Amino acid sequence: MISIKNVNKSFGDHHVLTDVSLEIPKSNVVALIGPSGAGKSTLIRTINALEPINTGEIIVDGVSIHDKKTDINVARLNIGFVFQSFNLFPFLTALENVTISPMKVKGLSKEVAEKRGKELLTSLGLGDKFDSYPSRLSGGQQQRVAIARALAMDPQVMLFDEPTSALDPEMVTEVLDAIRKLAKDGMTMVVVTHEMGFAKEICDEIVFMAEGKIVERAAPDKFFSNPDTKRAQDFLSKVLNH
Amino acid sequence: MISIKNVNKSFGDHHVLTDVSLEIPKSNVVALIGPSGAGKSTLIRTINALEPINTGEIIVDGVSIHDKKTDINVARLNIGFVFQSFNLFPFLTALENVTISPMKVKGLSKEVAEKRGKELLTSLGLGDKFDSYPSRLSGGQQQRVAIARALAMDPQVMLFDEPTSALDPEMVTEVLDAIRKLAKDGMTMVVVTHEMGFAKEICDEIVFMAEGKIVERAAPDKFFSNPDTKRAQDFLSKVLNH
Amino acid sequence: GCSNDSGGGVSTENSTIQKVLKDKKLVIGMSPGYFPFDMKDPNGDFVGYDVDFANALGAALGKDIKVEYKQFTFDGLIPALQTGEVDMVFAGMTIRGDRALAVSFANPYFQTGQAVMLPSSDTKTKTWQELDVKGNKIAVGIGTTGALLAKDVFKNAEVLDFEEFPSAAAAMAQGKADAVVYDEPAIAVWNLKNAGEVRALEGLISSENLGIAIKKNDFETLQWVNSFLASYIGSPSELASRHKWFETSDWLTEVVEE
Amino acid sequence: MYSYDWSVITRNMDVFIDGALKTLEISALAILIAIPIGIIFGMGRISKNKFFRLISSIYVEIIRGVPLLVLLIWIFFVLGQFLKLGSYWGSIWGLAIFAGAFIAEIVRSGIQAVPKGQMEAARSLGMSHAKAMTYIILPQAFRRVLPPLASQFIMLIKDSSLVSVIAATELTLNAKNLVATSFRSIEVWTFVALIYFIMTFSLSLIIRYFEKRLLKSEA
Amino acid sequence: MYSYDWSVITRNMDVFIDGALKTLEISALAILIAIPIGIIFGMGRISKNKFFRLISSIYVEIIRGVPLLVLLIWIFFVLGQFLKLGSYWGSIWGLAIFAGAFIAEIVRSGIQAVPKGQMEAARSLGMSHAKAMTYIILPQAFRRVLPPLASQFIMLIKDSSLVSVIAATELTLNAKNLVATSFRSIEVWTFVALIYFIMTFSLSLIIRYFEKRLLKSEA
Numbered sequence A, B: 001m002i003s004i005k006n007v008n009k010s011f012g013d014h015h016v017l018t019d020v021s022l023e024i025p026k027s028n029v030v031a032l033i034g035p036s037g038a039g040k041s042t043l044i045r046t047i048n049a050l051e052p053i054n055t056g057e058i059i060v061d062g063v064s065i066h067d068k069k070t071d072i073n074v075a076r077l078n079i080g081f082v083f084q085s086f087n088l089f090p091f092l093t094a095l096e097n098v099t100i101s102p103m104k105v106k107g108l109s110k111e112v113a114e115k116r117g118k119e120l121l122t123s124l125g126l127g128d129k130f131d132s133y134p135s136r137l138s139g140g141q142q143q144r145v146a147i148a149r150a151l152a153m154d155p156q157v158m159l160f161d162e163p164t165s166a167l168d169p170e171m172v173t174e175v176l177d178a179i180r181k182l183a184k185d186g187m188t189m190v191v192v193t194h195e196m197g198f199a200k201e202i203c204d205e206i207v208f209m210a211e212g213k214i215v216e217r218a219a220p221d222k223f224f225s226n227p228d229t230k231r232a233q234d235f236l237s238k239v240l241n242h
Numbered sequence C: 001g002c003s004n005d006s007g008g009g010v011s012t013e014n015s016t017i018q019k020v021l022k023d024k025k026l027v028i029g030m031s032p033g034y035f036p037f038d039m040k041d042p043n044g045d046f047v048g049y050d051v052d053f054a055n056a057l058g059a060a061l062g063k064d065i066k067v068e069y070k071q072f073t074f075d076g077l078i079p080a081l082q083t084g085e086v087d088m089v090f091a092g093m094t095i096r097g098d099r100a101l102a103v104s105f106a107n108p109y110f111q112t113g114q115a116v117m118l119p120s121s122d123t124k125t126k127t128w129q130e131l132d133v134k135g136n137k138i139a140v141g142i143g144t145t146g147a148l149l150a151k152d153v154f155k156n157a158e159v160l161d162f163e164e165f166p167s168a169a170a171a172m173a174q175g176k177a178d179a180v181v182y183d184e185p186a187i188a189v190w191n192l193k194n195a196g197e198v199r200a201l202e203g204l205i206s207s208e209n210l211g212i213a214i215k216k217n218d219f220e221t222l223q224w225v226n227s228f229l230a231s232y233i234g235s236p237s238e239l240a241s242r243h244k245w246f247e248t249s250d251w252l253t254e255v256v257e258e
Numbered sequence D, E: 001m002y003s004y005d006w007s008v009i010t011r012n013m014d015v016f017i018d019g020a021l022k023t024l025e026i027s028a029l030a031i032l033i034a035i036p037i038g039i040i041f042g043m044g045r046i047s048k049n050k051f052f053r054l055i056s057s058i059y060v061e062i063i064r065g066v067p068l069l070v071l072l073i074w075i076f077f078v079l080g081q082f083l084k085l086g087s088y089w090g091s092i093w094g095l096a097i098f099a100g101a102f103i104a105e106i107v108r109s110g111i112q113a114v115p116k117g118q119m120e121a122a123r124s125l126g127m128s129h130a131k132a133m134t135y136i137i138l139p140q141a142f143r144r145v146l147p148p149l150a151s152q153f154i155m156l157i158k159d160s161s162l163v164s165v166i167a168a169t170e171l172t173l174n175a176k177n178l179v180a181t182s183f184r185s186i187e188v189w190t191f192v193a194l195i196y197f198i199m200t201f202s203l204s205l206i207i208r209y210f211e212k213r214l215l216k217s218e219a
């Protein structure tokens, strides 16, 4: 479903992604973990071309994302993206946040868009928040609206960049539960996360990055019990040992 | 050492602390935990009078903190405070951050203050960062400088308000280690934290707050295995169950 | 140089007269504050000897011609004429060679000169030459002949350019200037109004002719204004106007706030 | 010494009122023209089109680099050569061109103050740059722009005092004329300062009130 | 039609240069007086002393509510009754009092822009409010205040064009006089606009350069 081939990316002099390659089959869930500055955000953002790349190729559902001939606005319909800081539209209600893109991009009628939007919000436990503005919602609720907003475009792939890092601890569960459900439904997903228990539980594969490179790829059990690389061992010892 | 008696506090109409009482003996370490908005920050900030109170009394090392006759600037010398967002002075180097208050408040000479400052920074693993500005330090390093800065006043009591919440996960350990060491040395401490494992390990007592009240106080083992209140059970199930 | 429009045949196409007749509107540029020629009464209406004159001139062009007045600071009048903001300038403007390079003047309609006004507290000064000492300040209206003359003759005293005569006179009243150089009739009126506070120095520094300014080399208009001027000066209405503004002070109560 | 006579104010109240109304009228017309100018050039400053960006920068920098007094005189006497503007429209256009440059900067920074994540979120949902601008960025920029725009209008009321130099009738010119005939400079100028203060201060109180309400409604 | 003669510029270059220097001189003196005024009243606006706060607010609000033109005339003709100021010092004080109110706001917002946590951290270390201000807040406010202060100086250069109305010699008055004798309004005013633009624009380039260096050194 997602095929990343020899991607290189730098900000000016600063090489941030070095020759990154990764295949993610349909319905697979991949956790992207690694220390701060490793390039996790940069990599996941190149998948829907929020970040341009220098060399290499990224193919999602058969479409070469960074090809100049690709209409990126069409390609992105297939790729949902959830940000660490939610990035809800603050002047729109929860429901409007979810319906604006189906209406303005896909040209759905208001009725159709709202019907689907309400379904999505309800399924994410926000059945009573249709008309709430983001500022009236807790962080966990905001992030679930953001997930609904991405799902409203019916993407084949969902990308999450630290979806729970900006949340108060007791709200982490509700967001992780939403992602869990998507995994169960067979959504193809890439999740940047620091929630190791969660990664272990729902992912098909752990991809460990450091300094712009993929250092280790492994099944979750293997990775958390017995990582191959010293770099991953160090990282895990720091993160798990509080 | 710290004695909080019937403290009430409101922001306008909003009652934030309701009749809070708490005794913390010398060398005890107390973890303050609870959901967002419970009043944890407000309570810990009243202990060194960063936040005024409406009624009640707080006595630290025999001094009534909110008494008008108390010179708060003197009382605060006894109470170190570490903020979630570090609040280092950005225009001063790490060493200058640590020495400015001993020099300007206690009137220590530059030599004496720097000698002590260097000791403290070195003991916190920052022996090579004396001349670094905060913007050049990682979050974990910044927070350790902030701890050194507070310790430089030789306080009897240390207060921590979510000292690791603003940190990248792999930097949490280094800050927790620093706090651990203080606990070992017998410092009296109050720590607001969401690091449950850490709280369980080093604290003498867990204080669970919700909606401005202390809902439960217990020894760590008891609290995490078998909390008395429904409120605490709910909270723990959300926070521990990722 | 003005090579484009100097010499050449007399064109009447662009003449101001033709334009006025076509638009049924004559726009006069004026700088109120120049007593008793150009003033604005408390209602905002333009009054004075020049206004009577311009109204008569407008009436001579046709009953249906509307005469409109526009206010400028004195130094803005010639630029306004040059850019066509106004058709003629009636502003007690002194005919000078340098100005005549920029605009054309009709024949003189009034003779006057520059006088010196002093605060009455200054009882010593007898001639303007005594004022020309270092540290003295002479207030003038910017761009007026008084200003040009003062900068010419005062070698040691400092000349202060105010926007118009009343500001200059007010500055002197407050001790910010030691004297004002301005047209004699204006000083005479100010003297009337503020008797006891100011006095005029005897005698004039210069004598000058005032003229109506029109667009440069607009010969048709020039010709016509000169002809009108010849008929107006000395006519009963002109004599009445002259009497009212120069020989009585009754109008002061109409024009000047008491 | 000077003896005060405040009756000059009461007797000529109509002169002051007329002047103040004219001041408001000129300022209002000027801002109505200045706002579209400001929007066009403000968007130009951050446009992807190099030429449009250059033109917009030149306009903004030049106008902001020249005193309004000089600009007004220049527009009136230099531009006036080619366009017959007259005092009234000359002053309105002069003020509008001047304020337009400042509004352009307000618009630019209003757009830039919308967090980057908003554009990214909109784009990630498949919106084109233009759609994201229209449906997501501009509605948010609009709210940010309103308060500084209102302050700009207050500035304009004060700046309009300068059009007295190009003979446009308003409060300051009326005051000058009244001083010229009444010789009561102290009384007249004190009262004129008071009128300006009342106009601008009451407006700024109104703005602050609405700003507070806006802030509340967003919280 | 008007025929251009740009030689009026070259022939009178000394008039322009003198005027520009006088403009810079007046602006520089005015800002030197305005800065202490602004610091005092800016700190007053956030002082705990109610009376000081009230006085500071009145000063700032009134001055910001009145057009500079009116303020200059008022200071010259009304205040001038009691103080013998003259055109030169009258215009410098007028500009300084005017700019002082704006600088007060710059100082106030510079202090308020220092994050609240800085004061809290300083107080938690036992510093008194005064010590925290002196050693922690003001050094940080100072860096924030410099760029807007520099912009205020640029504003002052432009605003100084207004002192021509109270007969203070500077670039605009020199230009008016030159127009009055040469009648070359287009050439003179175009060139004057250019001089102002060069003065202000080159200054703003210098400021931007230093701002960038400041930003870099903080990163």
Ligand SMILES: Nc1ncnc2c1ncn2[C@@H]1O[C@H](COP(=O)(O)OP(=O)(O)OP(=O)(O)O)[C@@H](O)[C@H]1O
Pocket (backbone or CB within 6 Å): A011, A014, A016, A034, A035, A036, A037, A038, A039, A040, A041, A042, A043, B168
């Ligand atoms: N817009 C940018 N301009 C310049 N450098 C950037 C930019 N974005 C990221 N970087 C740099 O690229 C590197 C990788 O950043 P990235 O955000 O991808 O890391 P990350 O693995 O997501 O870290 P974190 O866990 O802190 O989010 C870092 O060194 C960062 O400073």
Ligand SMILES: Nc1ncnc2c1ncn2[C@@H]1O[C@H](COP(=O)(O)OP(=O)(O)OP(=O)(O)O)[C@@H](O)[C@H]1O
Pocket (backbone or CB within 6 Å): A168, B011, B014, B016, B034, B035, B036, B037, B038, B039, B040, B041, B042, B043
């Ligand atoms: N300065 C303030 N003004 C008004 N309300 C405040 C202020 N500070 C805190 N509050 C309110 O007081 C309540 C308690 O806040 P507090 O910050 O103490 O909670 P907390 O337990 O520390 O939560 P968190 O885990 O999110 O830090 C909240 O409802 C908050 O909105």
Ligand SMILES: [Mg+2]
Pocket (backbone or CB within 6 Å): A040, A041, A042, A161, A162
């Ligand atoms: Mg990241």
Ligand SMILES: [Mg+2]
Pocket (backbone or CB within 6 Å): B040, B041, B042, B162
């Ligand atoms: Mg808190």
